Amino acid sequence: MELLGDLGLGFATALSPYNLLYCFIGVLLGTAVGVLPGLGPVATIAMLLPITFGLPPVSALIMLAGIYYGAQYGGSTTAILINLPGESSSVVTAIDGYQMAKQGRAGPALATAALGSFFAGTVATFLLVLAAPPLAEVALKFGPAEYFSLMVLGLVASVALASGSLLKAFTMIVLGLLLGLVGSDVETGTQRFTFDMPELADGLNFVALSMGVFGLGEILRNLEHEHSRSVMVKHVSGLMLSKADFKRIIGPVLRGTGLGSVLGILPGGGAMLASFAAYTMEKKISPNRAQFGKGAIEGVAAPESANNAGAQTSFIPMLTLGIPSNPVMALMIGAMIIQGITPGPNVVTDEPELFWGMIVSMWIGNLMLVLLNLPLIGLWVRMLTIPYHLLFPAIIAFCCIGAFSVNNSVFDVFIMAVFGVVGYTLIKLDFEPAPLLLGFVLGPMLEENLRRAMLLSRGSPMVFITHPLSLGLLLVAAALLLIVVLPSVRSKREEAFSE
């Protein structure tokens, strides 16, 4: 019954009018910055940090958390409507979501994202309540060897993301890996592909790269066919989900939530891996897999549920161990320290009001987000009917602001412009950009953990096999590889996936 008492305390805290207000401000702001391409939660929370000095700690953290998961909601909106994933977790949502929008089904796509996210958020919040401390221990089991094997599995799985040629998908992954190498070598500090530019010492900026390849590339392509673009959005069919749609998304939402909840716990890329792992899985098992890449509603439901579940469970290592699992959590820890609460293993017992209040507020915040977002869908969809010659300069302006705001760096705006041309070229050559971005994100983590594991084992590769978790992940990767490579299976695969 201790749990009920704790939850009661949580509800009492989260439902106080003051905290409800800050929760609402948080999710509203989060949705707004999520919708604006490129302007992510990190920049927003950094800018809002000073005003939280004057707030009570619980209210401050409730608001900051709201911004974070609110942005996850909003981020899918731009990914679906204009093919602009501002966050790594919405890259895969863009694949089928944007296709749906092009077919006039932006409404159902947005509704799927909102409902899937709400469901996933609810489940993940309960998981937080029931099992946060033991789950945090699971995260600690992942050392360098286990992360390496997880990344291998991720890369193998990302090949399956491609809907066209296998060779082209592979090429994109390798190109992404190479782009991920730009910057300082973590072990030695050697500069790689930086051309003596200190701006490149920390590597290429994900937001600039992603908005260039996806957003600007798409705009350039659309400008070629402005006529068809404006005709395409004239027929917007139904805003809400049909019964058939509902039936199709139940499975993907459940599976996405499960995957997202588990992977979100892992510090370092877990939440991001979740969204595309969920997409890959659906693509393998869905009865409608032939539709993937051409506007399958499952391709929106699964990754959106996964990334929202992951966003919630990524609070677990932060709240129970004081470990930041991503830059947003690092900022939250900063905010807590300023409030005189040093996050660590004692927060649950020392600050029960904060811990339980925050968890309950996350569920309330998710509810607010659904209520906020469902009526807004009509508005967003109408945005598509804005004449393109008015819409695209606005998108470009927001992209520039977004790319600049990450590091306050003009250099990143130029990087975005360069990758806009790259993205356009890729579209013209019929290469898909999603595997490139995944290679770009996974590559550095793969290399870093490989070298760290080998350094710790003093050069023995056996470490990847003697650690049971690592071995298990590698076996799954090998099995997946076999499925892709085996000729008999491959011919079937190509039948299924290429037109």
Place this chain on the structure above:
Amino acid sequence: MKHPRSTLSPWTALSRRTVLGLGAGLGALALGAMSVATPTPAAAQSAYPSRPVTLVVPFPAGGSTDLVARLVASRMTGVLGQQIVVENRGGAGGNLGSAAVARAEPDGYTILMGTVATHALNPALQKKMPYDAVKDFAPISLLALIPNVLVVSNDFPAKNVKELIELLKAKPGEYSYASSGNGTPLHLSGELFKSMAGVDMVHVPYKGAGPALVDVIAGHVPIMFDNLPPSLEQIRGGKLRGLAVTTKERAPSIPDLPTIAETLPGYETYSWNAFFAPAGTPKAVIDKLNAASLAALKDPEVSAKLADLSATVVGSTPEELATHVKDELAKWAPVVAASGARID
């Protein structure tokens, strides 16, 4: 319900920041509008400062340097009569933001939060520095010192510094230590320890102290040098064993933890934060910024929060900071050379 303690009402602050949050481009506009709205004495029309001052923090938001900067900046308004806007420009170990301030107009409207990394370690580590730590800056004030701490995993055999040194001597090169990255203050704290104790252990760099700390808690890497604030709660919570702090004196926030110097006389490292302006900034402007910094450090709320961060408040004169930078450069150059760490 606690009441907001900020001198600014949270509502004014919120509405202004909302605009900022919605678009950095609009932000400039909002700030412009604000500086017009801020009442300034008519006589001081040309007097410094007549518009908000930008404080560049050359690291990402949320770290301890950023926190110290934001805490102090939030209380400098009283003396300056203007807002200080914190701008995070991380990258290249702090060199990007520092170089930007070195090249900025020396008018006092752009200042830097410098650290042991930007003004002592990086110059020793890097062949091609984009700025000169001494010649390109006008010191304002050394604000605070933050201790580092030597921690080990709970199941590690050594219970104190003496046992650690004996263990490492018995098994040279067998143990590894984690750090926040190649050439960072934490890495070099480890290298200084190795050379002074005459021991060998393998350096395992991470991208930042956070992920390194996770692997030490989990026992994947047994030893680490960390900033005291993040490790402190882990030690108190029993997830990590603290062996010693790196400062000359014990840290008030955890007085039962000995210093490394108690076993290894003369060992001392710490992180420090200081304000710098671009070289050539007028003396009167430097003095005003110095006075504002000292006033902020005396604010009871700021000093209490700095104490939470285990920081020792200094609040030096510009001249003392200049000497401090020269001493630190002289101290770290041989350590860096001996460690073999370098960034080309």
